[in-house]
Structure formats: structure tokens, C-alpha cells
Amino acid sequence: MKTIYVLVVVDTAGALASRSAIDNAYLVDTNGFLGSWQEGTPVLHTVCEDGDLVCWTVIPIASTGDVSIAGFSGAMLEQGVCRPTLQSSDGNPWLARVESRGQFVAFSYVLTLAVGGVQLSLNAQIKVI
Template identity: 50%
Template structure:
């Protein structure tokens, strides 16, 4: 199975002035193969048991700073997917293996971001398919 890559794009200035939910945009490498909500905060990333999911975050403006601080929520609490920080010479990203143990359907998680020193959270989904 190929890794599903999730890209989180953040308008940091907009998020700090307003709400993160209105200023975060998610896409993944599934394209039209099961994921939904692309370009919004509520992306539902389609995946299967045993599949790797990788998350990367970038700011819209290169003058801003944004990082993934941690993951919380249902996928962590249930042990369905526990992403870990991966450091490479090309940069950092987070990666976790889906360990569904028979679970299918929507599993929500919270993505905690640090933006120019401030923290904020939003809640996308994994859609675990058979």
C-alpha cells in the first residue's frame, strides 16, 4: 500500500487574526479515490488498515512559521493511528500507521499547530475503509 500524504496549508496571519478553521486548507494524495472535503479544515482522508499516513504543514506566506505540535483525539485515544515526528535532511513531517483492528468508518482527530508562537487546533478525519 502506498503512503497517503496529507498537506496542511495555513494562512497564519488570517488564523491569528480570526479563526484557524477559516484559514486552513487540507489536501491529500488520494485525489478522488475516497477522500472528501479537500481544500477545507474537515478533510476526511481515506485509508486502510496497515497503511501509512504522513502529514506536512506549510504556511501560505514564507515569512510566517507554522509547525505541527501534536495530535490528539479519537485516533490517538483508541490507538487507531499514533503519528510520530520524522526528521529528515529535507525537513520534518509526521507519520503514523493505521491500526484499525477491525474498525471502519470515520475517526476524528485533532491537529494542534504552533503558528508564530501561538497554538491552535482543528479537527479533520480519517475514513478507514475495508
């Protein structure tokens, strides 16, 4: 079992101007080049194994931006595979254990961000191998 760190970097000014996180958020994780795919995009596919911990953190590109993770939803939670919980009062990090119960497939999730008080969402996946 390992801990996989997912970093969400947000262009807060761009997200507020366009009212979209899709073209203004960039996700990467610690799996490296041969692990996950679509890194640096808003639709990261994080590869993990049953029992791994996944830790999500969000930061703004500019030091003056205001962004936090507001929550998670989607199949990943609905199927009980991974249920992130907030670990600190400042909005970072969110942590969850992968509990796929033998299911080796991709589970989608919606990541909701609070950007300057506006909630914006993007879609990503964890893939249990």
C-alpha cells in the first residue's frame, strides 16, 4: 500500500472570469510518467491499488488566489470505493483509502472547487488495478 498525492493547481483569475474550472485547473499526481495519465489536464486518471491512500490538495497558481476543495461526488463515492474526508480546517488536504473490494475498473468522480466563493466542478477518475 502506498500514498498517492494529487495536486490540483487552479488559475483562479481565469476560472472566475470564465466561470469554469475545466480550462483553468491542472491535476498531477505522484505516480509519475508510467503510472497515471492525462496529467496536467483537468481530467486526471490516477492509477491505484486496493488499500492505497489518495491525498488531494489544491493551490492557486497566483499566490493571491482563493481556492479550496468544496467536496467530491460521483461513482467513486456512490459505490463506496473511495470517500475523501477533509483533514484540516484550512480546506487541505482531503484523504481517502481505496476500498474497491476486488473491483478492478475506473471510477469517475466530480471534484468541486470553491474559487473566490464560486463553486466550479471538474471530472476525474481513479483506476484500480
